[in-house]
Each structure stands twice: as C-alpha cells, then as structure tokens.
Amino acid sequence: MKKILTVVGARPQFVKCAAVSRVLRQHFTEILVHTGQHYDDAMSALFFRQLDIPEADVNLGIGGGPHGDMTGKMLGALERTMLEHRPDWVMVYGDTNSTLAGALAAAKLDIPVAHVEAGLRSFNRKMPEEINRVVTDHLAALLLCPTRTAVELLRQEGVTRGVHEVGDVMLDSVLHHAARARATIDRGALFAQLGFAPAGGRYAFATLHRAENTDDPARLEGILRGLAACPVPVLLPLHPRTRKILEARAELRALLEGRVWIVEPIGYLELLRVVGDAALVLTDSGGLQKEALFLGVRCVTLRDETEWTETLAGGANVLVGADTLAITEASARALELGPPPEGARSAFGDGDAAGKIVTALRSAGG
Ligand code: UD1
Numbered sequence: 001m002k003k004i005l006t007v008v009g010a011r012p013q014f015v016k017c018a019a020v021s022r023v024l025r026q027h028f029t030e031i032l033v034h035t036g037q038h039y040d041d042a043m044s045a046l047f048f049r050q051l052d053i054p055e056a057d058v059n060l061g062i063g064g065g066p067h068g069d070m071t072g073k074m075l076g077a078l079e080r081t082m083l084e085h086r087p088d089w090v091m092v093y094g095d096t097n098s099t100l101a102g103a104l105a106a107a108k109l110d111i112p113v114a115h116v117e118a119g120l121r122s123f124n125r126k127m128p129e130e131i132n133r134v135v136t137d138h139l140a141a142l143l144l145c146p147t148r149t150a151v152e153l154l155r156q157e158g159v160t161r162g163v164h165e166v167g168d169v170m171l172d173s174v175l176h177h178a179a180r181a182r183a184t185i186d187r188g189a190l191f192a193q194l195g196f197a198p199a200g201g202r203y204a205f206a207t208l209h210r211a212e213n214t215d216d217p218a219r220l221e222g223i224l225r226g227l228a229a230c231p232v233p234v235l236l237p238l239h240p241r242t243r244k245i246l247e248a249r250a251e252l253r254a255l256l257e258g259r260v261w262i263v264e265p266i267g268y269l270e271l272l273r274v275v276g277d278a279a280l281v282l283t284d285s286g287g288l289q290k291e292a293l294f295l296g297v298r299c300v301t302l303r304d305e306t307e308w309t310e311t312l313a314g315g316a317n318v319l320v321g322a323d324t325l326a327i328t329e330a331s332a333r334a335l336e337l338g339p340p341p342e343g344a345r346s347a348f349g350d351g352d353a354a355g356k357i358v359t360a361l362r363s364a365g366g
Contacts, residue, residue, distance in 0.1 A: 279297075
C-alpha cells in the first residue's frame with residue numbers, strides 16, 4: 001500500500017481528518033502527524049477520543065508562540081519526520097499554520113501535496129489563514145475543493161491542474177455524527193453541568209476566536225456588546241486565546257453578566273447537539289458557519305467577509321462584522337425568521353467528500 005503522511009494540528013482539522021481517515025485507511029497506509037498546535041485536552045485529545053481518530057503516530061509538541069516561530073519550528077520538525085517515513089503523499093487540511101508548514105516541508109522534499117479544502121479565499125490578506133491557504137494551494141499537486149466556487153477561484157489564479165470538486169468533508173462529518181450526538185448527549189444534563197439555564201428554553205450559541213476580532217479592542221467590545229444585547233441567552237464556549245484576553249478586562253466581563261454564559265470549549269458531539277437545538281448561531285469561525293447551515297440553524301457571522309459565500313444564499317448566514325447594532329438587529333431578525341430555507345446545503349456536495357478524495361488520490365497515482 002502507498003503511504004500517506006497526514007499533518008494536523010488544530011481542532012477543526014481533527015474533525016476533517018476523522019472523516020477522511022475512515023475511508024483513506026482502507027486503501028493507504030496513513031501516518032498521522034499532530035504538530036501540537038492545539039494542545040489543551042478540550043481542544044485536542046477530546047476530539048481524538050470522541051471521533052475515534054487513531055492515536056497520532058508522531059506528536060511534535062509545537063504549540064503557542066508567534067506565528068512565524070511556530071510555523072518555522074513545525075517546518076524543521078516535519079521535514080525530519082518526512083525524511084524518516086518517506087511518504088508517497090503528504091495530506092494537509094484547511095488553512096492553519098500546521099497546514100502551511102506541512103505543505104512547504106513536503107514541497108521542498110519533492111513529495112506531492114494533497115490539500116483538502118483547497119480554493120477558499122476571504123481576499124483579506126490580514127488574516128494569517130488567508131496567507132496559509134494561498135501558499136498551500138500554489139504548492140499542492142492535488143487540490144480537493146469543497147465547492148464549485150473554490151474551483152473557480154483557483155482557476156482565476158491560474159491553478160487548474162489536479163483540481164477536483166469533492167464536496168465538504170465537514171458535511172460528511174455532520175451527517176455521520178448528528179444522530180449519535182442526539183442519542184448520546186443529554187442536553188439538560190450538559191447545560192446543568194455548564195451552569196446554563198436559558199429562561200424560556202430558547203438560546204443562541206456563539207464562538208469568538210479570530211485574531212482580527214480578539215486582538216482589536218474596539219472590535220472585541222463591539223461584538224461583546226452585540227452578544228449581550230441578543231434577545232435570547234447566549235452560550236459562549238470560549239477559545240483559550242479569547243479567554244486570556246477577557247481575563248484581563250473585567251469591565252468587558254461585567255457587560256456579559258446574566259446574558260452571555262462563558263464556558264470552556266466543548267466536545268464535537270456536544271457541539272452538534274447544542275448547535276442543532278439552538279435558535280441562532282453567532283460566530284467568527286469558518287467551520288461553524290457551515291455546521292449551523294448543515295444543522296438547519298441561522299447564522300450571524302461576526303466578520304466582514306466569509307470564505308463560505310454559499311452559506312449566504314437565501315439569508316441563511318449574514319455578515320455583520322463587529323458592529324453592535326448590526327449584530328443586535330441581525331440576531332433579532334434571524335430569531336424572527338426561524339430555520340433557514342432548505343437548499344443552500346446542496347452547494348457542499350452529498351456527504352461523500354471523503355470517498356471522492358480517496359478516489360482522486362488513487363487516480364493521481366496514490
Ligand atoms: C487556529 C487556526 C484557525 C482555526 C483555529 C481553530 C492558524 C493561523 N489559525 O487558530 O484557522 O480556525 O485554529 O480553533 O493556524 N491555545 C491554548 N490551548 C490550545 C490551543 C491554543 O492555550 O489548545 C492558545 C495558544 O497558545 C495561542 C492561542 O491560543 O496563544 C491561539 O492559538 P493558535 O494555534 O495560534 O491559533 P488559533 O487562534 O487557535
């Protein structure tokens with residue numbers, strides 16, 4: 001069997017690689033490398049346990065620190081790992097520093113790179129993720145695009161060889177796990193454990209972690225005021241970066257009291273259950289915009305642009321940036337309208353992206 005070395009490091013990549021590995025391992029020998037970018041139990045090990053991801057063959061233990069330093073350390077360590085294992089392909093996911101380091105290390109060793117979630121663009125070069133995805137796409141031999149838009153955006157950059165539209169692996173994952181989440185997660189017990197008791201039963205689910213929001217005090221305050229003014233109680237599992245910032249800002253925490261419940265990051269199955277039952281999602285995450293859509297919940301996106309433009313169809317997702325009033329008005333309107341229209345989901349394929357990715361790899365000589 002041919003050998004594929006997969007590089008993952010951050011929470012959303014664990015979800016994506018779980019979906020692909022299930023199929024991949026029927027045809028390839030997979031060497032799973034965890035860079036260590038996310039290292040808290042709630043951000044990493046919990047996902048491996050819940051999603052039955054085989055333990056990583058190698059954990060590089062490189063997390064935290066400035067982006068250049070993190071990426072540089074990963075590059076050296078990944079090069080050594082690739083030289084040791086001599087894979088036929090290197091597979092990377094999405095747009096994280098781990099992805100960039102994996103693609104660059106492989107390209108320099110002349111190992112072909114397969115990029116899952118190729119062709120995504122926000123056209124905002126201030127986002128570290130935009131730099132990572134543009135470079136990775138231009139290094140990849142196999143570009144596995146979630147949507148037709150992604151294929152078209154690559155074409156506009158002159159990238160047409162090795163491009164395949166395969167659908168979105170996160171849809172595979174939601175379809176695979178949603179029923180299990182419903183059957184195994186007791187929402188009442190979970191809320192009791194989190195200390196969250198939304199009066200009237202309706203609630204919003206929020207996340208906030210993008211550097212452009214958390215590291216800009218004006219944007220952070222605008223968003224938090226918007227969340228506090230949401231017509232229903234808000235559950236906010238907080239990314240460690242945002243938590244660290246809020247710990248130093250007592251006046252911002254006070255603003256949220258009694259309206260926004262800050263809790264630790266939750267597991268994937270818990271997330272599917274809690275989002276599925278939410279009246280609304282507010283987020284600056286890329287993945288959660290899609291998960292909301294797949295689970296039939298309207299989304300208000302706390303960013304000025306999105307890579308996932310298909311989610312905007314029919315108003316299922318709206319972009320509001322960091323403006324308090326825009327957030328409040330969009331939330332009220334989304335709550336009034338109820339679940340989004342069916343249909344927007346079809347842009348993301350049929351839930352068999354993993355199968356199509358493996359087929360593309362095999363026909364590319366894998
Ligand atoms: C990364 C990805 C982003 C993705 C996100 C998912 C990049 C450039 N960005 O952003 O695309 O949406 O993951 O969550 O790679 N930290 C902890 N414990 C952890 C993880 C992080 O304390 O388990 C701290 C880090 O030390 C760091 C901060 O949180 O100070 C940010 O983590 P980092 O890995 O740099 O990027 P993310 O913001 O998580």
